[in-house]
Amino acid sequence: MAKLENPILMATLGGAQGLRGEVRAKSYTSDPMALGEYGNLHAADGRVFEVLDIRPSKNIVIIRFRGINDRDAAEALNGLELFVERDNLPDDELEDDEFFYADLEGLEAVDAQGVGYGVVSGVYDFGAGDLLELKGPGKRPVLIPFSEAAVLEIDLENGKVLIDPMAAGLIDDPTDIGQPPKSDRPKK
Numbered sequence: 406m407a408k409l410e411n412p413i414l415m416a417t418l419g420g421a422q423g424l425r426g427e428v429r430a431k432s433y434t435s436d437p438m439a440l441g442e443y444g445n446l447h448a449a450d451g452r453v454f455e456v457l458d459i460r461p462s463k464n465i466v467i468i469r470f471r472g473i474n475d476r477d478a479a480e481a482l483n484g485l486e487l488f489v490e491r492d493n494l495p496d497d498e499l500e501d502d503e504f505f506y507a508d509l510e511g512l513e514a515v516d517a518q519g520v521g522y523g524v525v526s527g528v529y530d531f532g533a534g535d536l537l538e539l540k541g542p543g544k545r546p547v548l549i550p551f552s553e554a555a556v557l558e559i560d561l562e563n564g565k566v567l568i569d570p571m572a573a574g575l576i577d578d579p580t581d582i583g584q585p586p587k588s589d590r591p592k593k
Contacts, residue, residue, distance in 0.1 A: 409447055412488035413507050416440055421479035422467045428479045430468050430487075437466045443494065446487035454487060504561060506535075512559070512566045514539050514549075522575055523547070525566060537566070549573035 419429035432440045440446075441456030448454070458469040473479050494505060506528040514522040514537070523539035526546065530536070535551035549555050550573065558567035570576045 408451070409488055409490050411491035411507075412447070412449075413491050413494060413505070414486055415443065415446060415489050416466075416468075416487045418468075418482045418485045418487065419465065420483050421476045422462075424476050425469070426473040426475050426479045427467050427469050428473065428482055429462070429465050432466050437461065440466060440468070443489045446489060448485055448487060504559065508561055509537065509559065509566065512561070512564050514566045514568050516568060516570050517557075520570075522568065522570060522573075547575065549575065 414433055416430045416432045416434075419431065421427065422429050430440070434440055434443075438459060438461060441459050446454045446456065454473075455471040456468055457471050460467050473482070491505075491507060509525045509528055512525045514525060516522070521541070523541035523544060523546075525537050526540040527538040528535060528551065529538065529548070536548040537551050537556065538546050538548055540546045549568065552572070554569060555573040556566060556568055560567070568575075
């Protein structure tokens, strides 16, 4: 199998469920039951998995894959992450103000004056709301809230995210707006 060019994480597999090769999975899709509708799922090591059956179970799904027929084979998949190619995700179903989190990665974060604060390198949710990770050359990564106050506009066409650095926690003083981040300023 060829390596995926733009892989999107769709699920992480857990332990075996029963004796017939079913696997518990944490699905990262908005509809966990739609996991099998994006085509075959791919592991980072090149294995390809075809979903034969999927059913809900509390906050996870139970999946049966082609070729995984017993508990030992299912247990060997524990912890495996499964991906699809970005092109397999349906853009036509998105509203004008909707996007996939994966599409944010690589966008430059700038303020209203055009000052850059880094590039979006990830989107995370640790339980208290979504966060954008910004990385810049020679800088440590920073996390900012992915909220309407901190992220004012997302411009996928121009590859930019307009942020309010004060609301994002990148500056402390309103007079610093339009200035490079503190870590980039010369020492006094």
